[in-house]
Amino acid sequence: MPDPMTVASGISAAGAILSAWQLHRRAQRAEAEIELLQAELEAERHAASHDPLTGLPNRRAFYRLAATLLTDAAGKPLIAVVLDLDDFKQVNDRYGHAAGDQVLVSVAQRLAAFAGDNLVARLGGDEFAGLLTTPTVDRRWIEHATRRLCEALAAPIPLGTRTVRVTASVGLAPVHGPAQLTEALCRADTAMYQAKSVGAARPARQLVESARLADYY
CATH class of the missing domain: 3.30.70.270 (Reverse transcriptase/Diguanylate cyclase domain)
Structure with a gap:
């Protein structure tokens, strides 16, 4: 019969790994969202300062x-x-x-x-x-x-x-x-x-x- 302490320890370790993986995924999504927002902001700045037809500064x-x-x-x-x-x-x-x-x-x-x-x-x-x-x-x-x-x-x-x-x-x-x-x-x-x-x-x-x-x- 498995030792209850060993089982509990394994479950705790698995939970810690899952939690760490979830945190890593959330961090990746947050970084991707930040990069997207930065790209959108840069595109808005470029559009505000450049002619849309020729691409030259306005x-x-x-x-x-x-x-x-x-x-x-x-x-x-x-x-x-x-x-x-x-x-x-x-x-x-x-x-x-x-x-x-x-x-x-x-x-x-x-x-x-x-x-x-x-x-x-x-x-x-x-x-x-x-x-x-x-x-x-x-x-x-x-x-x-x-x-x-x-x-x-x-x-x-x-x-x-x-x-x-x-x-x-x-x-x-x-x-x-x-x-x-x-x-x-x-x-x-x-x-x-x-x-x-x-x-x-x-x-x-x-x-x-x-x-x-x-x-x-």
Whole structure:
């Protein structure tokens, strides 16, 4: 006949093992729930600070990140960039809003590729901005950078079995200090609208741009 003390001891040990296993399972579930909540919180933070279409930082995030970059720039020259697509409404009207969205995504990707590790953002609609670290801020460099960016943006954009071409008006302006970001963006914005008005004042140039916008293959 089994010793009652031995049986009781075995039952107690089994109960302790079961209790420990249950506690371990509860701890695992709690850790999984915490990880899920953290992931959801991070996703919410990302959604609040990024454009859902292009994945670029939005306007609010751009100003916050730019302020940090300006504080940590350590004397490096910085250039503010503002760009706006020309006659973007024609894309939506001619090809549909899905095509317009694809154009915006392509423009965002090309701007990000041009900027490299620098900050770029979609401010809203077809307006984008950036803050670039540069080797210099002389006029020749700014003109060269503006031309390169415009050429990159004007390359054909594939849309299924067709392609479209869009042009952009671009403005660049040096940022002279952490407190001068808003002023630099205003100057870049003014330069961008001057470029747009110069294009509008050239009928032949506008005709060519409109034809490129409508081309598809």
